[in-house]
Amino acid sequence: MSELPVGPNTKVTLHFSLALEDGSEVDSNFEAKPATFVVGDGNLLPGFEEALFGLHPGEEATFDISPEQGFGPHNSSNIQRFSRKDFDEDVELEPGLMLSFADANQAELPGVVTQVDSDTVMVDFNHPLAGHTITFAVKIVDVVPAVTH
Incomplete structure (x- = not known):
């Protein structure tokens, strides 16, 4: 397992959950296969990615992501x-x-x-999570250098 922290030019494998202010869970893969993404590939909103920066494999963390950093304010x-x-x-x-x-x-x-x-x-037409502060819980499984072409 890598000791590389999450940051630019990394490929991250993680378990995550998203919950609303009242604690109701919107999405989670803690009971399923972990997700993998490359930082900056657009699979995760920048505010969620930046919250992960500096975390290492095996670490768990919980963040509150504001509407401005997440799915935007309700318009x-x-x-x-x-x-x-x-x-x-x-x-x-x-x-x-x-x-x-x-x-x-x-x-x-x-x-x-x-x-x-x-x-x-x-x-x-607002995103269903627009206007909500999202509680983002993660467990980093692995971090490896992203393959760039």
């Missing part, structure tokens, strides 16, 4: 109003339903229905 302009007529009649619209939309570049954009009435449908 009210990301809530859009649609006409009920914009949706197929056979779609059962109800709060909490996640739908897939296409953005201006035709990329997939998930949105969550927040409100429905006979004429309008309100859809929130």
Whole structure:
């Protein structure tokens, strides 16, 4: 096992969990195979990566990641109003339903229905974890130099 600390140009294998302010767990791989990523590859948000810097294999730590360092603040302009007529009649619209939309570049954009009435449908395009401080618990399994080409 390596003694290399997590930092730029490293490949990190770890167990992690994400929890909300109330302690409810959002995601965890502590009971599964550990995840592996290369620092800076985009698999982990920069705020989460930076929290790991300096940790060595075998170390465990818990961090509170602010919305600004995590999934961003909740932005009210990301809530859009649609006409009920914009949706197929056979779609059962109800709060909490996640739908897939296409953005201006035709990329997939998930949105969550927040409100429905006979004429309008309100859809929130914020990331579901936006606006939340996330408790990020980790156990570093291994750190090795990243292979660069």
